[in-house]
Amino acid sequence: xxxxxxxxxxxxxxxxxxxxxxxxxxxxxxxxxxxxxxxxxxxxxxxxxxxxxxxxxxxxxxxxxxxxxxxxxxxxxxxxxxxxxxxxxxxxxxxxxxxxxxxxxxxxxxxxxxxxxxxxxxxxxxxxxxxxxxxxxxxxxxxxxxxxxxxxxxxxxxxxxxxxxxxxxxxxxxxxxxxxxxxxxxxxxxxxxxxxxxxxxxxxxxxxxxxxxxxxxxxxxxxxxxxxxxxxxxxxxxxxxxxxxx
Amino acid sequence: xxxxxxxxxxxxxxxxxxxxxxxxxxxxxxxxxxxxxxxxxxxxxxxxxxxxxxxxxxxxxxxxxxxxxxxxxxxxxxxxxxxxxxxxxxxxxxxxxxxxxxxx
Numbered sequence: 608x609x610x611x612x613x614x615x616x617x618x619x620x621x622x623x624x625x626x627x628x629x630x631x632x633x634x635x636x637x638x639x640x641x642x643x644x645x646x647x648x649x650x651x652x653x654x655x656x657x658x659x660x661x662x663x664x665x666x667x668x669x670x671x672x673x674x675x676x677x678x679x680x681x682x683x684x685x686x687x688x689x690x691x692x693x694x695x696x697x698x699x700x701x702x703x704x705x706x707x708x709x710x711x712x713x714x715x716x717x718x719x720x721x722x723x724x725x726x727x728x729x730x731x732x733x734x735x736x737x738x739x740x741x742x743x744x745x746x747x748x749x750x751x752x753x754x755x756x757x758x759x760x761x762x763x764x765x766x767x768x769x770x771x772x773x774x775x776x777x778x779x780x781x782x783x784x785x786x787x788x789x790x791x792x793x794x795x796x797x798x799x800x801x802x803x804x805x806x807x808x809x810x811x812x813x814x815x816x817x818x819x820x821x822x823x824x825x826x827x828x829x830x831x832x833x834x835x836x837x838x839x840x841x842x843x844x845x846x847x848x849x850x851x852x853x
Numbered sequence: 854x855x856x857x858x859x860x861x862x863x864x865x866x867x868x869x870x871x872x873x874x875x876x877x878x879x880x881x882x883x884x885x886x887x888x889x890x891x892x893x894x895x896x897x898x899x900x901x902x903x904x905x906x907x908x909x910x911x912x913x914x915x916x917x918x919x920x921x922x923x924x925x926x927x928x929x930x931x932x933x934x935x936x937x938x939x940x941x942x943x944x945x946x947x948x949x950x951x952x953x954x955x956x957x
Binding site (some may be wrong): 633636637649651655658659662663664665668669670671676682685686689690691692693694695696697698700701703704707708715716718719720722726775776777778780781782783784785786787788789790791792794795798799802803805806807809810811814821822825826827828829830831833834838846 | 855856857858859860861862863865866867869870871872873874875876878882885886887888889890892893894895896897898899900901902903904905906907908913915922925926929930931933934937938939940941942943946947950951952954
């Protein structure tokens with residue numbers, strides 16, 4: 608750790624991670640602001656809203672948590688729904704494993720905690736395309752910490768501003784709009800469309816069910832429908848030349 | 854109670870990010886599971902979007918006509934498909950909503 612060139616290359620890799628992550632904060636900071644406002648509006652205390660951003664550290668799952676908690680949903684359903692929302696991280700973890708598995712445990716814990724959508728997106732690209740150095744994991748540290756700091760500060764500002772922004776601005780509607788920005792371009796295959804439509808229909812017809820269980824039911828239903836369509840189409844076309852890149 | 858749920862879901866979420874870095878799952882995930890997990894974002898986010906757009910928070914009924922949020926969502930979807938930009942999508946949707954709510 609004391610030799611200067613190695614230290615420099617670790618620092619350089621960290622800074623590169625920061626630089627790659629910064630443009631994505633254009634989308635992250637408004638979302639954090641809105642979450643801060645929404646958390647208070649949902650009846651969470653300032654402290655709970657702020658700490659949720661570091662304990663859960665995942666935008667969509669924090670929104671689901673706040674909305675379900677506000678609606679008085681039983682804790683087990685809240686936990687189950689939030690967990691389903693975050694299941695996708697297993698994929699990130701799996702694809703990062705080959706680059707991080709050799710690291711000491713404390714590194715893997717830290718980088719695992721920082722492994723969010725946005726940090727994954729930029730760092731997996733660097734790991735795949737960049738030089739294979741001993742210090743490449745510093746890139747994920749840089750991108751992950753950039754996102755973490757931006758997310759905490761924007762949540763905090765949102766909590767402070769939340770009391771002053773009038774309800775009539777409908778700022779909480781920014782959250783489904785952000786999700787539209789993520790979902791619409793990601794529908795590329797027929798199976799994606801099926802997952803989307805089934806989840807949409809279930810989310811409406813399951814509304815009368817107790818405990819807001821429509822979230823978890825429509826999510827699982829959409830996943831199952833998409834998977835079955837994918838399985839069916841890939842069985843009929845054995846040369847599937849368009850596997851999903853992630 | 855809320856703190857307990859926050860911490861438990863936090864631990865679970867950390868678990869989803871950390872599990873494959875532990876080395877316990879030596880051969881990686883089976884292909885069917887990877888395929889299924891690939892549909893998580895679309896299914897989950899759609900399930901959050903659609904009721905937020907179509908269900909009137911006051912009456913808890915589905916509203917299609919005279920629904921400013923539906924128009925905002927349609928504009929946002931078009932902008933999302935054209936630009937693939939989160940800021941442009943969110944701003945266009947909010948702007949549509951404000952115009953419809955306040956000036957019409």
